[in-house]
Amino acid sequence: MEQQDTVGPVENAVGYVLKEAAVALRNAMDAVLRPLHLTVPQYACLELLGQRPGLSNADLARGAFVTRQSMNVVLHGLEGRGLVTRPATAPRGRELPAALTQAGRDHLHAASAAVRSIEKKMCAGLTPARQQALLDTLASCIRNLADNP
Amino acid sequence: MEQQDTVGPVENAVGYVLKEAAVALRNAMDAVLRPLHLTVPQYACLELLGQRPGLSNADLARGAFVTRQSMNVVLHGLEGRGLVTRPATAPRGRELPAALTQAGRDHLHAASAAVRSIEKKMCAGLTPARQQALLDTLASCIRNLADNP
DNA sequence: CTCGATATGTCAAAGTCCTGACATCGCCAT
């Protein structure tokens, strides 16, 4: 096997490095969430609900970057484990606002700490200014890509 | 549906924005590659082979952030379409060095231009210094996450 | 030389996620 012979042009492309960082983060999160019996989408769902109770399934799906169908099974799973509750009937339209149970809040507390430790590790050695610059630059990239053409 | 009522804390987390940017890039690449009948992993395979002919299946898998099995089916598909060739017997060990055919190079040329246009669009408005800073910061994040503990 | 460790390619099975489609419900202009 040729192990890192020479750095080719691909590794210097913004898109490539972006994907690489995203995969590394995903794997690291997966590793720390596994002991808590949570997948990344499940954690994302809990975190979103912790910060904004009453979000609907579609809202959660958008926030976690998955489809409504995927979030729906996540939600049903968490509901079955007693971490999330949803009303049987829709108070308005068809939206079923979800909320954390006490057990859900406890689970979220542990998971959030684990994920925050990963973020801290990832950003180690970065000055607040560089970290803010990273956020701003990424936000700019997102805005640029969101434009239709 | 609650449409962007107020910006919550989640959207300011580095990991969240990183994921968001990666998804936006993935979708944009998907959109421009679809007319060429190429998926993102397929394009990644072609691009890697274009820059480093003779890469093995396992090398390509690592470079495209997928498993060997997934890259194997990608490779077989591209082989069936006449874009990639692999020797029937392994010249050394079990590695089957892959290479682009002329048709593969042609296909790659068009795909590469399309993807480069997406990267250009994504990085629009960024000074070379900010772009380099983004690359450096992301590289730092990747290094930090690669450490074992 | 021999044996263990590592890497590769490949097969089978499972899981995950997305695409497509449908019925329902609220909103807005006609």
Next chain:
DNA sequence: ATGGCGATGTCAGGACTTTGACATATCGAG
């Protein structure tokens, strides 16, 4: 009021990827 339009929740169906396992081939230590 009413009919189009968009949004939501839900139900299969299928595509894609990963996990697990196995045989083979190289390399290095004993």
